[in-house]
Amino acid sequence: MGNDISKVVIKRLPRYLRVLELFMEREVERVSSKELAIKLGSTASQVRQDFNCFGDFGQHGYGYKVKDLYAKIKEILGLNKKYSCILVGAGNIGQAIINYSKFSNIGFDIEAIFDINPKLVGVSFRGIEVCDVENLNDYIQKNDIDIAILCVPEIQTLQTYEILKNKVRGIWNFATVDLNPTDYTSVENVHLNDGLFTLVYFINNRN
Amino acid sequence: MGNDISKVVIKRLPRYLRVLELFMEREVERVSSKELAIKLGSTASQVRQDFNCFGDFGQHGYGYKVKDLYAKIKEILGLNKKYSCILVGAGNIGQAIINYSKFSNIGFDIEAIFDINPKLVGVSFRGIEVCDVENLNDYIQKNDIDIAILCVPEIQTLQTYEILKNKVRGIWNFATVDLNPTDYTSVENVHLNDGLFTLVYFINNRN
DNA sequence: TAGATTGTTAATCGATTAACAATC
DNA sequence: TAGATTGTTAATCGATTAACAATC
Numbered sequence: 001m002g003n004d005i006s007k008v009v010i011k012r013l014p015r016y017l018r019v020l021e022l023f024m025e026r027e028v029e030r031v032s033s034k035e036l037a038i039k040l041g042s043t044a045s046q047v048r049q050d051f052n053c054f055g056d057f058g059q060h061g062y063g064y065k066v067k068d069l070y071a072k073i074k075e076i077l078g079l080n081k082k083y084s085c086i087l088v089g090a091g092n093i094g095q096a097i098i099n100y101s102k103f104s105n106i107g108f109d110i111e112a113i114f115d116i117n118p119k120l121v122g123v124s125f126r127g128i129e130v131c132d133v134e135n136l137n138d139y140i141q142k143n144d145i146d147i148a149i150l151c152v153p154e155i156q157t158l159q160t161y162e163i164l165k166n167k168v169r170g171i172w173n174f175a176t177v178d179l180n181p182t183d184y185t186s187v188e189n190v191h192l193n194d195g196l197f198t199l200v201y202f203i204n205n206r207n
Numbered sequence: 208m209g210n211d212i213s214k215v216v217i218k219r220l221p222r223y224l225r226v227l228e229l230f231m232e233r234e235v236e237r238v239s240s241k242e243l244a245i246k247l248g249s250t251a252s253q254v255r256q257d258f259n260c261f262g263d264f265g266q267h268g269y270g271y272k273v274k275d276l277y278a279k280i281k282e283i284l285g286l287n288k289k290y291s292c293i294l295v296g297a298g299n300i301g302q303a304i305i306n307y308s309k310f311s312n313i314g315f316d317i318e319a320i321f322d323i324n325p326k327l328v329g330v331s332f333r334g335i336e337v338c339d340v341e342n343l344n345d346y347i348q349k350n351d352i353d354i355a356i357l358c359v360p361e362i363q364t365l366q367t368y369e370i371l372k373n374k375v376r377g378i379w380n381f382a383t384v385d386l387n388p389t390d391y392t393s394v395e396n397v398h399l400n401d402g403l404f405t406l407v408y409f410i411n412n413r414n
Numbered sequence: 415t416a417g418a419t420t421g422t423t424a425a426t427c428g429a430t431t432a433a434c435a436a437t438c
Numbered sequence: 439t440a441g442a443t444t445g446t447t448a449a450t451c452g453a454t455t456a457a458c459a460a461t462c
Binding site for chain 2: 428431432437
């Protein structure tokens, strides 16, 4: 794998996917780097540079086939595969997240849900019954889980992390405490408030 | 206002706040650029460069006073003021967002909630009764709203945007459609899935 | 073929890091 | 004062933009 692709490029790939989805909805077959750039508020040059990281999949004098490009970017991100997921913490955010998008449609299968709250244990979300978090460790040992979506309150974050660490391949962390990746476990720390705070800055500093 | 501060610096400010909060919890009084850098996985050089955008508030040979620095960064972001907010769309994400953090504690007062769903109209969240979205336009005209938190489904996004545009100072947009800022209205487009997708990339491309 | 648009190299721009004099 | 750490300038590194030959 060409492992030398810069992080800024990777972060742009999901945005390309979204733009390409729009083109696909409109049944557009081909698209040029310039058209993509306009939709993205970027430049044609950057678009071509980005795509060049992965080898050439455009056509001189023609542009890019929307469907092919879309499939290629999905493949690069690894979205052509399926991922087994669990949700830990089925409170407000947890519930919102699993309802947010059709995860299973895009390859993310929620296979189990855990919560500490006895009132939630036994309740079902999207057809999956919430288990007591007591069983998490056991479950993790017996099942191959790719991704844990972590939505527990601050105080429970670290102890849950200890259970998940080096057992799941990735943690999508909505808890307010930052978690560190390990050799085996990647981490994506989400801090929703950060975006709100920068929004406030830009509200106050229009230019 | 020194309006020439780069966006990458602004985006780091909320992270500084988080780290400083940790120091404050531990009642640490002073901190050096190096200590901050370690906590942030950054460099002392960068920390000092960042802070220099706003004038000097460190002390030679001493470092930074945690509380002062914290207050200063909050002030730069504009978090020393209060913001009147409304929530449009009280479904899963909407509810999760307003429950997520103690918004009113940090200066964000949710003053009204709107939804199109008759089953939600009249229900209360955090003491605020959900209004029919029919009343949104009227409400926006009569009240000075700083920020709209937009959590409506994809199909309702654009029509809601038309109502909010140039009436609120900022839109924190959780809808899947990207919205553009106007001269008056700043926009923060949140795409939760983007983070999940890059996580998947890093799972598959460990280095 | 002529026109269009790519892939790719070179130039520019901006952000990060290094270094050190200033100073508490 | 001596030690520490800042503020700030200069050097490096990386990312973006411009340019153009290659080619469909």
